[in-house]
Amino acid sequence: MPRSGADARRRLQQAALELYGERGFDRTTTAEIAARAGLNERTYFRHFADKREVLFDGEADLRATMVEAVAEAPEGLPPFEILLPAFRRAGRILEANRPFSEPRLAVIAATPALRERELAKGAYLIAALTDALRQRGVPAGHAALAAETGWATFHHAAQAWIDDPSESLDSHLDRAFDDLRTLSAKIPVVRRVPGD
Incomplete structure (x- = not known):
């Protein structure tokens, strides 16, 4: 252009x-x-x-960047670790455009038609990440669940970064994925005895 x-x-x-x-x-x-x-x-x-x-310019470039990151991730990683570099690249795009990103998110949050468009964009990116994981041999069900969960975790980190810009988006992303790993770990559930 x-x-x-x-x-x-x-x-x-x-x-x-x-x-x-x-x-x-x-x-x-x-x-x-x-x-x-x-x-x-x-x-x-x-x-x-x-x-x-x-307000949604650059969606195709973002998708291509994230899919490329998934394809380039080292072999032998579990799905969330394959996705993390893709979310890091997306995060760098957000950080570079913070003066636009922050008010854009506020306008979207205040407008139902834009929230609907944001959800459609998210579904489109989740589908692309799912396909990219499947091309790496991740079973379809696991690929879809990892892409959906990873996208939600990325959004959690991005909102934390908007709320607290004193740390980089990468730091917020690391924390969010650490929390996801903790939630995914096999932790014994202690049954409560009625009356306790």
Whole structure:
């Protein structure tokens, strides 16, 4: 994409984020986003299919990056350890875009239509990670469970990073995956005796 096209995309994303924060998603039009960015509405639609997609740019690149990380993980690792490098790469993308990521998450949380789109995006990424694990020989059921659980753990770490940016997302990710390992360990369950 030419430099001017990348600049227009960035300006449209920033304008959308500002307007969604000021007015809300439902009360903002694509024409208003384009005007705020100093562009026309036709330019907006050259870059984004609708007013939701301006907040979900880069999804295909993210998916490709994560699938590549799964393929490149060393042999002999269990599924969660194969997925961890993929989530680290996704985390670096989030960290590099923190000025956009943090308000974007707030707008999504406040807007049901965007939460639905975020869930669809998550399902799409989970399916891609499941397929990538299956290509490494992980049985289908285990691959799906690992991808779903890993994605939830990544989201837990990302929210912790948003809430506490004093530590890197990698640190939050390490802690979340350590917690997942602890929860997955075979810990004896102590039965409570009625009346205790």
